[in-house]
Amino acid sequence: MKRTAEEAAATRARVVEAAILVFAGMGWKEATYEAIGARAGVTRGAVHHHFRDKTRLLEEAISAGWRRHAAPALSELSCMDRPPVQRLAGFLSLYLCLLSQDESFRALAVVSVLVAPQAVDVGEGMREKTRETDEWAALIIPLFESGAGVRAGLRPPDVLFAVMAFLRxxxxTAATAPQDLPTPEASASIARAVVAGLMQDEEEW
Structure with missing residues (x-):
């Protein structure tokens, strides 16, 4: 029986999600179609049907992963009923929690930092990562563009630099020393401490 378009799309999505975990666990050279298929619950042939080139599979896995995981973080920054300091702290806390608690997101960090550089060309996947982080920056900048509440000696671009450096x-750390990641309970306190070092409107907490 011929598969429907929906079934084919679902299989492709499983392969892409499985690929991130396999690439993270085995590395670029050792990751095989057999291992990815086993993780996705499909045959090697099914993986090859959707992706005849391993580089393109890695590229799509990175691209899809960053699109999927960016949404929750963006929702924290977009929450207009909270003061800017709370929105930024919520964003940083959630990002930390995702890295420590979400296996798929942590694997995405490993692949983006350690595996992608080993591949010949995963340009579009990494460009998707850049697009998502650029969107985060575009939401962070307006929080402080007036300069109000920013600690003396800092400008809004300085705040953005510090936040993006923290995220990177x-x-x-998630890619190279995941055991050092904080607990979810500590993540909120760490996020607040980071933001408190940049902002002076502590009454907004």
């Missing part, structure tokens, strides 16, 4: 640092 914890992502690299």
């Amino acid at each position: 640092g914890v992502t690299a």
Whole structure:
């Protein structure tokens, strides 16, 4: 029986999600279609049917992963009924919690930081990551563009730099030393401490 378009799309999605976990666990060279198929619950042939090139599979896995995981973080930044400091702290806390608690997101960090550089060309996948982080930056900048509440000596671009450096640092930690990631309980306190170091409107907590 011929598969429906919906069934084919569902299989492709399972393969893409499984690929992130396999690439993270085995690395670029050792990850095989057999291992990805086994993780996805399909045959090697099914994986090859959807992706005849392993590089393209890695590229789509990275791209889809960043699109999927960006949405919750963006919702924290977009919550207009909370003060800017609370929105930024909520965003950083959620990002930390996702890295420590969500196996798929942590695997995405490993693949983005360690595996992708080993591949010949995964440009579109990494461009998707850049697009998502650019969207985060576009939501962070307006929170402080007036300069109100920013600690003396800092400008809004300085706040953005510090926040993005923090995100890159914890992502690299998730990829290289995941045992060092904080507990979900500590993540909120860490996020608040980071934001408190940048902002002076502590009454908004």
